[in-house]
Amino acid sequence: MQDEIERYVRKKTRKDPFDPAVLDWICAAVTAQKAAYWNEEEKRTIRYRTPSSVIAYLAYQFPVNYAAWATIFAGLFGRRPPGHLSVLDIGCGPGTVALALIGVLDRMGGGTADVRAVERSRDHIDAYAAIVPQVAAAGGRVTVHPPVAADIRVPPAGIAGPFDLITCSNVLNELPEGDRAPLLQAYARLLSPGGLLVCIEPAEMRTASLLRRCALALHGNGLYIRAPCRFLRGTPCRAERCWSFVTHPPVAATRLMRHCAERGGSWRFCNTDVQYAYVVFAGQPVPSAYRVPERSGCIRCGDIGRHLHRYVSTEVTVVSDELGSPDTHVRKICDGTGREGVYAVMHGYHVRPANRWLLDAPYGSVVRITHALVRRNERHHAWNLLVTRDSEVVPVRPPAWPPLPGAADGEKTKD
Structure with missing residues (x-):
């Protein structure tokens, strides 16, 4: 993939991608993009209207976004590739989703897909046309069509569906x-x-919390949340604010990143942390396969305030990776009933085989925590469940990855 991106940089600049002038040009564009993104105003001005902005995306943002989508596809497909998928990518950019799909199917050695896309940026479409068809042809499993140049806010003419995956x-x-x-x-x-x-x-x-707010507004209004939220009590989510994201091992810095870092005198041009928020929606309501049994003895997160300073048991979805440190482990947990955040907290000296699953539980999985002490965190307007050496944390359900149409994997979790 690095080779294809570097060839595109060479094509657009007519220079070696590691030419000092090209690297300075990329560094300046990356700096401008980051400044626009971190604008705290309500109206961000993120635009991809020049070749430099698209190349900056390819050099700085593409590798981690590619890794995120590769992980999503791996979760959706499970252990076996799908049969055939029709896919629509909204706001496709230079083809991150299509390239990740091609890579995953190639590694799985099976499955085919037909990918259509919508994109308004002519420069992104130019990059897509230069990179994606060549990679797809080499793999032979994915057919890609030229992106439709249109405002993405309304499905354009010629994009009719139906699609198995959007x-x-x-x-x-x-x-x-x-x-x-x-x-x-x-x-x-x-x-x-x-x-x-x-x-x-x-x-x-900000972005992760707004995604959750948007998802909850849509749930039952044309779309239905399937993951990572589990609605373990069968009730609508009551969270006033939810900041939840997943973390994966960092990717290796690309050649362009390393050269930009050396040229720019700073590793701020190396973007390797894979962290993102996601939502999987279904177009139709699907009953969840699991609910916390009513007589389980597990309290609801929405009732946690009634048990202050008491030891309790609960069944919850893990909705963060490690938020603490080796000395104090912290995981955000939720069952959909609480208005304020709830966190499972365990000091390092309390870690035992019986409670270690708090550290190892995958994002989106369901766990049972027993004999944990309820404490109030006034500073953060949240609740803590203190997991001690006498507590137990055990797996209940793995992460929920709903099946795609045509998926051949009968071993996948269908929450």
Whole structure:
């Protein structure tokens, strides 16, 4: 993949991609993009209207976004590749989703897909045309069509569906908040029976929290959340604010990253942390396969305040990776009933085989915590469950990855 991107840089600049002038050009574009993204104002101005902005994306953001989508596809497919998928990528950029799909199917050695896309940036479409078809042809499993150049907020003519999978990668945060839910509702009508719509957004608090807010507003209004939220009590989520994201091992810095870092005198041009928020929607309601038994003796997160300073048991979904340190482990937990955040906290000296699953539980999995002490965290307006050496933490359900139409994997978790 590095070779294809470097060839594109060479094509657009007519220079070696590691020429000092080219590297300075990329560093300046990356710096400008980061400044626009971290604008704290409500209206961010993230645009890809020049070749430099697209090349900056390929050099800095593409590797981690590619890794995120590769992980999503691996989760959706399980241990076996799908049969055949029709895919629509909304706001496809230079082809991150399509390239990740090609890579996963190639590594799995099976499955085919037909990918269509919508994108408004001509420069992104140019990069897509230069990179994606060549990679797809080499693999032979994925057919890609030229992106339709259009405003993504309304499904354009010629994009009729139905689609087994619709993807939306780091698009919503570039739109006004009021446009996000209507956009997803419009595209949800293009899903095939059993089809899924998957959104990924950056992990930082504002974008991740707004994704959750948008998802909860859509749940039952044309779309239905399938993951990572589990609705363990069968009730609508009551969270006033939810900042939840997943973390994966970092990717290796690419050649362009390393050269930009050396040229720019700073490793701020190396973006290797894979962290993102995601939601998997279905177009139709699907009953969850698991609910916490009513007589389990497990308290609801929404009732935790009634048990202050008491030892309790609960069944919850793990909705964060490690938030603490080797000295104090912290995982965010949820069952959909609490208005405020709840965190499982365990000091390092309390770790025992019986409670170690708190450290190892995958994001999105369901665990049972027994004999944990309820404490209030006034500073963060949250609740803590203190897991001690006498507590137990055991797995109940693995992460929920709903099946795609045509998926051949009968061993996948169908929560």
